[in-house]
Amino acid sequence: MMAENVRSQIEYKGGKVQLEHALQSKWYGTQWSCxxxxxxxxxxxxxxxxxxxxxxxxxxxxxxxxxxxDAQDYARxxxxxxPSIEDVTVALAEKAEGNSxxxxxxxxxxxxxxxxxxxxE
Numbered sequence: 001m002m003a004e005n006v007r008s009q010i011e012y013k014g015g016k017v018q019l020e021h022a023l024q025s026k027w028y029g030t031q032w033s034c035x036x037x038x039x040x041x042x043x044x045x046x047x048x049x050x051x052x053x054x055x056x057x058x059x060x061x062x063x064x065x066x067x068x069x070d071a072q073d074y075a076r077x078x079x080x081x082x083p084s085i086e087d088v089t090v091a092l093a094e095k096a097e098g099n100s101x102x103x104x105x106x107x108x109x110x111x112x113x114x115x116x117x118x119x120x121e
Contacts, residue, residue, distance in 0.1 A: 012069055022061035027053060077117040083109050 012021060019037040023030065031045035032052075044052035053061075083091075083106050091102040 015069060015073075017062045017066040017069060019058055019062070021065055022058045023053075025065055026057075026061045071120060074117045074119055078113050081113045081117070 012018070019034060019039060019042070023032060023034075027050060030048045030050055032048075033043045035041040039055045039058065042052070087102075088106055091106045094101070095103040
């Protein structure tokens, strides 16, 4: 469960999963050091209770994480394009006061964003 929380908080630079992301995800809580994301330079701490993963195990985790990251491209694109929270709040307040013009506009903008960035099936 802890690894799942860490995974959801990782921001991949340039959208590319690296060795350290895989280690933080699947081997959460272990101690290690690495230079330039190079497996041959991965130093596994002696105090770890888990054996050092093989390059193949890390590569498999990288592939899995990259697929999860890529599958959420639409959501990141939507988040950038949606109306701001402030605009939504004002629109809701105005709607509560009897004027739904801004709310209707916000709803239309949100639908346009969803249409332009569909959720993969």
